[in-house]
Amino acid sequence: QVQLVESGGGVVQPGGSLRLSCAASGFIFRTYGMHWVRQAPDKGLEWVAVIWYDGSNKYYADSVKGRFTISRDNSKNTLYLQMNSLRVEDTAVYYCARETSSGYVFDYWGQGTLVTVSS
Amino acid sequence: QSALTQPRSVSGSPGQSITISCAGTSSDVGGYNFVSWYQQHPDKAPKVMIYDVNKRPSGVPDRFSGSKSGNTASLTISGLQAEDEADYYCCSYAGSSWVFGGGTKLTVL
Numbered sequence: 113q114v115q116l117v118e119s120g121g122g123v124v125q126p127g128g129s130l131r132l133s134c135a136a137s138g139f140i141f142r143t144y145g146m147h148w149v150r151q152a153p154d155k156g157l158e159w160v161a162v163i164w165y166d167g168s169n170k171y172y173a174d175s176v177k178g179r180f181t182i183s184r185d186n187s188k189n190t191l192y193l194q195m196n197s198l199r200v201e202d203t204a205v206y207y208c209a210r211e212t213s214s215g216y217v218f219d220y221w222g223q224g225t226l227v228t229v230s231s
Numbered sequence: 232q233s234a235l236t237q238p239r240s241v242s243g244s245p246g247q248s249i250t251i252s253c254a255g256t257s258s259d260v261g262g263y264n265f266v267s268w269y270q271q272h273p274d275k276a277p278k279v280m281i282y283d284v285n286k287r288p289s290g291v292p293d294r295f296s297g298s299k300s301g302n303t304a305s306l307t308i309s310g311l312q313a314e315d316e317a318d319y320y321c322c323s324y325a326g327s328s329w330v331f332g333g334g335t336k337l338t339v340l
Contacts, residue, residue, distance in 0.1 A: 216283070216329075
């Protein structure tokens with residue numbers, strides 16, 4: 113069965129960096145686009161970034177552009193999110209999500225990993 | 232990349248029907264037939280209930296339906312059940328990006 117397992121969350125000071133990972137299994141990872149979506153405490157969902165199945169294209173929300181980098185290693189079935197220059201407002205649960213083969217919708221989600229940015 | 236507009240809360244009694252609206256612009260909801268709806272129970276990951284405006288993934292009850300008119304999409308849940316109580320989020324493709332609504336809390340009275 114499809115599984116997405118995030119890791120790497122934790123507490124970091126403003127201005128710091130963190131790298132999240134998402135280990136995928138149960139499907140052919142290299143054939144799917146992958147996303148990061150976040151949810152601040154008691155707030156709604158916010159799309160963060162997408163990477164195409166082969167890593168050839170990446171797009172970001174304006175709120176993280178220039179600070180976050182999405183990447184993937186198809187040989188390790190793993191998705192990454194490198195987060196630099198972190199701000200208090202980046203505090204959230206970060207989910208990785210698979211985009212369906214037909215596109216534009218997220219059909220499987222991980223359980224999320226919490227990132228807390230605080231001094 | 233402004234969030235889509237949803238009502239903060241809706242409520243209904245078991246067996247009744249409710250509709251949740253999702254207002255966007257011609258750059259997102261109105262420009263593409265790629266609106267999806269997600270159900271999220273407390274401390275759980277979201278689950279897709281509707282995609283491509285009005286399609287249901289296998290396993291989602293046919294009590295859930297979606298539609299779109301202009302820049303506004305809607306999710307209708309008929310025959311409300313207690314387990315439908317959750318937060319619901321709309322989401323639209325917006326041309327190399329995606330945008331979510333602010334979320335609607337559904338209370339089953």
